[in-house]
Structures are given as structure tokens and as C-alpha cells.
Amino acid sequence: MGGLLTGSAGCADFEGVTSSAAADTVVVAAEFQRDVRPILELRCGIGGCHSKAAHQAGLVLTPDSAYKALVNQPSRTRGGQVLVRPGDANNSWMVIAIGDDAARRLGLARMPLGSGPLTPNQIQTIVNWVNRGAPND
Numbered sequence: 001m002g003g004l005l006t007g008s009a010g011c012a013d014f015e016g017v018t019s020s021a022a023a024d025t026v027v028v029a030a031e032f033q034r035d036v037r038p039i040l041e042l043r044c045g046i047g048g049c050h051s052k053a054a055h056q057a058g059l060v061l062t063p064d065s066a067y068k069a070l071v072n073q074p075s076r077t078r079g080g081q082v083l084v085r086p087g088d089a090n091n092s093w094m095v096i097a098i099g100d101d102a103a104r105r106l107g108l109a110r111m112p113l114g115s116g117p118l119t120p121n122q123i124q125t126i127v128n129w130v131n132r133g134a135p136n137d
Helices: 032-045 066-070 093-098 120-131
Strands: none
Touching: 032 066, 032 120, 093 120
16 A cells, blocks of 8 residues: 555555445455455555555555565565465554554554545455455455
């Protein structure tokens, strides 16, 4: 997410960007391609901190790379943390980084950096996907 783990003030602001796929509704049985990828793409990847050009923290969240970049991948900025632990949103660093609990982020800024946070519905959709086992569906 805009610097998912670290960031810079130069990241684009996509706060108001939505699409039908990234609508502000909770998706209970969230799927990666249909529900999660569009949120990441629009808020973090396209022209943002995690584009191919910027790749903050070595993380690229574009359609062709987001899944492999996140699931079971170690955090480059928070040692010992995994970005997405399938079935365990509570201990997935990406979920912690986009969440509102500053203490859990251990002093790091909330992602996406440089724009407003994801909506509670977008966050819950991501949490639901991770807790489903983070399938590449």
C-alpha cells in the first residue's frame, strides 16, 4: 500500500479512486482477482509507491505481480514479518500496515502513505480474503 512498509512523500494520492471492482462494500467471500487486486492496484500500484517505477520497499503491486509479491513473502522493512500469511490476517504485516492500530504498526506510518487510508470496507474485504487462505482466485 502506498509504501506498504516504508514510503516517501513522493507517492501519488489516489484517495478518491474507485472502480466497480474496488467499490466501497465489504465482500465476505472476497476473491483476489475480482475484489482485492483492484483495491491494491488503484490505491497502491498505479502511479503510487508500489508501481514498477517507484517500487518502495521493493514491492510492486501491479496486476501481473501483486499476488506473488504479497503471499508468504517476508517484509523488507519489518524483520520476521510476512506480508500476507494465508488464513491469518491478524498476523499479516500488510493488514497491520493498512490498519488503524498505530501500536501494531510499531511506529510506521499507516498505508497507503501520502493519501487517506483504505476504507473500513476495503480493509475488511482484504482481511476476509486473507482469512479465506489468500487464494489466487
